[in-house]
Amino acid sequence: MSSGSFIVTSEGCRVFLACGINFYFPPGAASAPLRIHFRSLTPDPQWVKLRHHDVLLSRVLELHPHGIQFQQEVQIWMPYISPQTPHQHEVVVRTFCGQSWSDLKTRVKQKRKSKKCVAHCCVLHFSWFLVVSRLVQNECKVPAEGTLLFSSVDPNIKVIFPPGATKEPRSVKLQVLSVSAEEIQEITAHAECRASPLLYLSQDATVDFLKPVRIQLPLPPGVTGLNLDRSRLHILHGDLEGQTWNDITSEVVLQFTHLYAVFEVTHFSWYWLWYTTKTYIGGIAKKVYERLRLYQVNFIALQRKRDPEQVLLQCVPKHKVDPVLKKLQDRYRGPEPSDMVEMFEGEQFFAAFERGISIDMDRPDCVDGRLSFIFYSHLKNMKEIYVTSPVDRKGQAVKGQVSFYRGAVPDSIPEDASRRRKGPDSLWLATLPIKLPQLKPRWDENPGPLYGFSFPPLNLGNAETGYLTQANLLSIARRVGADWQSIGLNLGLTYQQIERIGYNNREDLNKQILDMLFSWAQQNSEDPDCVSKLITALKESGRQDIADEVETIIELGRQKYSESIRRLGLGQESSTEDSAIAIM
Numbered sequence: 001m002s003s004g005s006f007i008v009t010s011e012g013c014r015v016f017l018a019c020g021i022n023f024y025f026p027p028g029a030a031s032a033p034l035r036i037h038f039r040s041l042t043p044d045p046q047w048v049k050l051r052h053h054d055v056l057l058s059r060v061l062e063l064h065p066h067g068i069q070f071q072q073e074v075q076i077w078m079p080y081i082s083p084q085t086p087h088q089h090e091v092v093v094r095t096f097c098g099q100s101w102s103d104l105k106t107r108v109k110q111k112r113k114s115k116k117c118v119a120h121c122c123v124l125h126f127s128w129f130l131v132v133s134r135l136v137q138n139e140c141k142v143p144a145e146g147t148l149l150f151s152s153v154d155p156n157i158k159v160i161f162p163p164g165a166t167k168e169p170r171s172v173k174l175q176v177l178s179v180s181a182e183e184i185q186e187i188t189a190h191a192e193c194r195a196s197p198l199l200y201l202s203q204d205a206t207v208d209f210l211k212p213v214r215i216q217l218p219l220p221p222g223v224t225g226l227n228l229d230r231s232r233l234h235i236l237h238g239d240l241e242g243q244t245w246n247d248i249t250s251e252v253v254l255q256f257t258h259l260y261a262v263f264e265v266t267h268f269s270w271y272w273l274w275y276t277t278k279t280y281i282g283g284i285a286k287k288v289y290e291r292l293r294l295y296q297v298n299f300i301a302l303q304r305k306r307d308p309e310q311v312l313l314q315c316v317p318k319h320k321v322d323p324v325l326k327k328l329q330d331r332y333r334g335p336e337p338s339d340m341v342e343m344f345e346g347e348q349f350f351a352a353f354e355r356g357i358s359i360d361m362d363r364p365d366c367v368d369g370r371l372s373f374i375f376y377s378h379l380k381n382m383k384e385i386y387v388t389s390p391v392d393r394k395g396q397a398v399k400g401q402v403s404f405y406r407g408a409v410p411d412s413i414p415e416d417a418s419r420r421r422k423g424p425d426s427l428w429l430a431t432l433p434i435k436l437p438q439l440k441p442r443w444d445e446n447p448g449p450l451y452g453f454s455f456p457p458l459n460l461g462n463a464e465t466g467y468l469t470q471a472n473l474l475s476i477a478r479r480v481g482a483d484w485q486s487i488g489l490n491l492g493l494t495y496q497q498i499e500r501i502g503y504n505n506r507e508d509l510n511k512q513i514l515d516m517l518f519s520w521a522q523q524n525s526e527d528p529d530c531v532s533k534l535i536t537a538l539k540e541s542g543r544q545d546i547a548d549e550v551e552t553i554i555e556l557g558r559q560k561y562s563e564s565i566r567r568l569g570l571g572q573e574s575s576t577e578d579s580a581i582a583i584m
Contacts, residue, residue, distance in 0.1 A: 002040045009030065009033045012027040018029070020039070021078055034068075036063060040061055041060040042060075053292075057091065058079065060133035062131045063128075068188060072124075073122040074123055075121075083378065090131070093130070094129070094130050094131075095130075130504055134175075136153050137173055144169070145163050146155070146162045148230070148552055149172060151173055153176045154178065159215055166209060176199070188287075188288065195272060195288070196217045196273035197217070214263075216260050216262050218259060225256045225259070230254075233249070235271065237265075238271075239270070242289045246282060272285060295343055296318040296342055298337040298341075299338040299341075300325065300338075300432075303333060305331055307481045309436060313402065315349065316381070334432070339430060348406070349429065351371040351405075353400060357434050359385055359388070387436070393439040397438045400434045403431040459536060467555065468531055468556070477514050480517070483542065484512055484513045490536070492533075497519075
């Protein structure tokens with residue numbers, strides 16, 4: 001998580017954050033100097049609100065003060081991951097305003113050289129912001145005189161509002177989800193089942209229309225007005241959550257042309273046209289609808305070749321597994337990916353290390369001994385963690401495992417997906433082996449708390465940003481391994497210093513690591529930026545896992561400091577230095 005603050009004056013400014021987010025405050029947007037606090041947050045269902053068929057494409061941006069109203073619109077540019085279904089979906093910035101989430105008018109741009117995508121919006125308030133891909137939405141204002149609304153995804157889908165359908169103008173929105181004949185046949189296992197695109201209609205009024213609204217849907221693939229068997233055609237009406245699909249064929253007047261079915265309704269929701277010999281079509285439609293929301297994924301568990309105690313866990317969509325493994329194969333090894341399982345966008349799952357493998361229970365993302373994840377199909381869903389074992393590994397290797405479990409059974413999970421889950425635990429998803437090799441005598445044989453080294457007490461950083469103590473540095477040292485020289489050079493040590501450390505502690509890798517790390521710490525203990533320099537050096541040395549651990553320690557320190565400030569009732573105006581670049 002990155003965070004910080006900057007000051008905006010009445011003169012306005014442009015602001016560029018290190019995470020790629022940009023702002024433009026026009027002159028007069030703020031009537032007086034105002035400190036803006038920002039946080040770039042890992043997505044969490046607490047603030048990520050997704051609707052059915054939405055896809056999350058970015059981290060969450062939180063801007064304080066919440067609810068502040070600017071005198072002029074502030075422009076925001078947010079980077080996002082390009083979606084894989086561009087035809088039926090569109091990219092929008094979603095924000096929390098008042099008591100609900102809403103989508104902002106958004107422009108998107110892809111930079112040619114970097115191929116990075118950026119979403120641009122304008123706002124008068126600050127709160128939470130995120131980028132999502134939603135079904136393409138067409139909307140219009142319906143006046144008393146009536147109007148026509150059609151889908152830009154499939155222009156054959158039309159909604160006709162007759163004169164007198166409403167007294168007061170009301171806003172109507174239309175979304176369409178196309179479903180291929182192959183998908184229908186695969187899910188239903190019935191070659192004769194066919195369906196039209198799904199139509200979703202919504203409005204901002206709470207009352208039904210005064211006159212019936214006319215809807216035109218294309219007939220299912222392969223069906224025309226010439227070969228139509230009316231007994232096999234069904235109009236289905238679904239509730240807002242797609243949980244109940246009712247056959248309303250007998251309740252509406254159906255008209256047919258060569259290519260279309262036309263019918264009338266007075267209220268809005270999901271509508272779906274089916275052509276089948278099946279009798280209970282509502283249950284089949286529910287099954288298909290839910291399966292359209294599921295992603296086929298595999299779990300991977302890999303260990304770093306240089307340090308088997310460093311484990312990478314990731315939940316990967318099925319079509320991305322091979323590219324991901326190819327990218328990691330030079331640095332990691334491990335078992336084949338798990339069998340395919342199905343998950344919803346935004347679904348929680350946990351990873352539990354078992355049979356002699358353990359992790360640090362004090363991690364913020366550790367719940368009852370299990371690591372918490374949230375699955376988002378376009379984000380990485382990856383964590384690198386350091387594992388240990390209570391088993392004495394001097395005499396034997398430890399053959400453990402990591403198992404993946406659902407956080408909770410979603411209310412809307414399809415019955416057939418639930419039946420496919422195996423194992424004694426109904427929440428169990430998959431299990432992969434983890435092996436920690438037998439250890440040679442190392443750290444435990446060295447005397448003293450710092451294994452033969454003697455340094456004055458160390459506290460890198462400060463109370464406000466969080467400390468790194470001797471214990472923290474020792475924990476870091478245990479994980480450095482053969483990368484110590486690269487880390488030392490990226491920390492600013494010279495080649496001569498590295499060579500001297502190596503020579504003075506020859507044939508003892510552990511002492512080389514400690515000498516390098518604690519010598520650097522002693523020399524830089526007064527530098528207020530020393531912790532951020534350490535994090536940067538670790539990342540540049542390819543040790544993102546250790547960098548993440550340091551950032552977690554620092555974040556916990558910040559939280560404790562902020563809590564103490566709140567308990568004492570002190571302000572935060574001078575809490576941090578500006579951590580953004582502002583151009584007046």
